[in-house]
Amino acid sequence: xxxxxxxxxxxxxxxxxxxxxxxxxxxxxxxxxxxxxxxxxxxxxxxxxxxxxxxxxxxxxxxxxxxxxxxxxxxxxxxxxxxxxxxxxxxxxxxxxxxxxxxxxxxxxxxxxxxxxxxxxxxxxxxxxxxxxxxxxxxxxxxxxxxxxxxxxxxxxxxxxxxxxxxxxxxxxxxxxxxxxxxxxxxxxxxxxxxxxxxxxxxxxxxxxxxxxxxxxxxxxxxxxxxxxxxxxxxxxxxxxxxxxxxxxxxxxxxxxxxxxxxxxxxxxxxxxxxxxxxxxxxxxxxxxxxxxxxxxxxxxxxxxxxxxxxxxxxxxxxxxxxxxxxxxxxxxxxxxxxxxxxxxxxxxxxxxxxxxxxxxxxxxxxxxxxxxxxxxxxxxxxxxxxxxxxxxxxxxxxxxxxxxxxxxxxxxxxxxxxxxxxxxxxxxxxxxxxxxxxxxxxxxxxxxxxxxxxxxxxxxxxxxxxxxxxxxxxxxxxxxxxxxxxxxxxxxxxxxxxxxxxxxxxx
Ligand code: HEM
Numbered sequence: 347x348x349x350x351x352x353x354x355x356x357x358x359x360x361x362x363x364x365x366x367x368x369x370x371x372x373x374x375x376x377x378x379x380x381x382x383x384x385x386x387x388x389x390x391x392x393x394x395x396x397x398x399x400x401x402x403x404x405x406x407x408x409x410x411x412x413x414x415x416x417x418x419x420x421x422x423x424x425x426x427x428x429x430x431x432x433x434x435x436x437x438x439x440x441x442x443x444x445x446x447x448x449x450x451x452x453x454x455x456x457x458x459x460x461x462x463x464x465x466x467x468x469x470x471x472x473x474x475x476x477x478x479x480x481x482x483x484x485x486x487x488x489x490x491x492x493x494x495x496x497x498x499x500x501x502x503x504x505x506x507x508x509x510x511x512x513x514x515x516x517x518x519x520x521x522x523x524x525x526x527x528x529x530x531x532x533x534x535x536x537x538x539x540x541x542x543x544x545x546x547x548x549x550x551x552x553x554x555x556x557x558x559x560x561x562x563x564x565x566x567x568x569x570x571x572x573x574x575x576x577x578x579x580x581x582x583x584x585x586x587x588x589x590x591x592x593x594x595x596x597x598x599x600x601x602x603x604x605x606x607x608x609x610x611x612x613x614x615x616x617x618x619x620x621x622x623x624x625x626x627x628x629x630x631x632x633x634x635x636x637x638x639x640x641x642x643x644x645x646x647x648x649x650x651x652x653x654x655x656x657x658x659x660x661x662x663x664x665x666x667x668x669x670x671x672x673x674x675x676x677x678x679x680x681x682x683x684x685x686x687x688x689x690x691x692x693x694x695x696x697x698x699x700x701x702x703x704x705x706x707x708x709x710x711x712x713x714x715x716x717x718x719x720x721x722x723x724x725x726x727x728x729x730x731x732x733x734x735x736x737x738x739x740x741x742x743x744x745x746x747x748x749x750x751x752x753x754x755x756x757x758x759x760x761x762x763x764x765x766x767x768x769x770x771x772x773x774x775x776x777x778x779x780x781x782x783x784x785x786x787x788x789x790x791x792x793x794x795x796x797x798x799x800x801x802x803x804x805x806x807x808x809x810x811x812x813x814x815x816x817x818x819x820x821x822x823x824x825x826x827x828x829x830x831x832x833x834x835x836x837x838x839x840x841x842x843x844x845x846x847x848x849x850x851x852x853x854x
Pocket of ligand 1: 470471482651652653655656657659660663719720723725786787788789790792795797799800801
């Protein structure tokens, strides 16, 4: 009797298990996978409507770095209505810009970029896709290639000599020199010359470009309601004049670029042998081997990218480098010794002298680490759902890489807040996008294509500044004997106060 009861009991329990198995699977396994699917990165508490907007502050790279100490290197914020992933460690940056680079190669569509850049027909703000690929190929092959950058050696040397002459003249007045102004004009002039021609100073065109670039950068970095609250886009037209301001800025640029292009088209032949970007783009437009149609709007959008991405970045590096050098006399002395060892006879340092200057390169790297021109790089946007370290990142999430936090991470850098160029001597760490603790130019598909272009200008300028002059802080430029190193808010991170210095020419 007992075995029959046992058999029946066993049979029943087997049947029950068979019946319950799918239910178990449904309840447990699917629950586990769905919670896995929705395990989002940690988020600080949000306020209704604005989300985490109030936590950004005026210097978001600093506020976000503090938040990430509490919430980790991958945080999900809601800025207004927009989910935004904040990445604050080298490991996580690698996940975004190498492991999942393709998914994060898109840029969010921002309203002012759309107005100013011919519906984002440029390279920097263009969505990832065929158009971006074509422009990127064109720019890296024809405008920013090693050969093209080298071909501008004479232009760079002439512009540096012009800046040195100006500083010498100012120094004779024994008055403090506004180095922020001098450096911005220098970088602006060099970009204007290489982009639109040698006659940049004619009719004060360089002054127009300068003013227009500043306005452009303010507009691109400006807060637009519809970029963060798409459902409130209708408010924009009522309350804020940003659209009007952006349209005005666009019209001014568009007219000048039309003029520049027309002048180049009407010029019979090149009289000086210096082929600027407009010349290159116009000849490519006629090239039958081009695999896409290069329209006038494309040319204008590319030129705008070059003017803006090229100026506000290189200038910022020179400004911070000079500031760090004057507040660190030992480092200044060491750099001057290196540069002056090469030559003391010629008036200026030429590019061929730069190769052996390892300390100069270390000073520039350290400046790019401690004072990156783009502390939050440039925003990206995901085009697919994906997982990063078990966290689910939904499609259309915006991504901000907080490079400022990464480049001061004590995990990678000793005394991270100190300016110590020596850390780069005998170190293989480089900014080409392979060492993710040091990515001032970004990395991956959307990494900066102007790196070489920028470095050639910055190295030559800095070598000449320290070669030809002794530098001193102007009185009144200091805060309790210390130079005020506060950063100004904005898309790029300039010094908030102007850098006022005394220069004494060494040959004086
Ligand atoms: C020290 C100087 C410079 C720094 C620190 C810098 C930094 C950067 C950064 C961080 C990005 C975004 C990278 C990313 O999304 O991963 C970028 C993109 C870009 N940069 Fe630079 N840049 C500099 C100079 C230049 C120059 C001189 C040019 C051109 C003349 C230039 C042209 C561009 C363009 C066109 C992009 C957009 C690339 C794309 O979206 O495909 N940059 N730069």
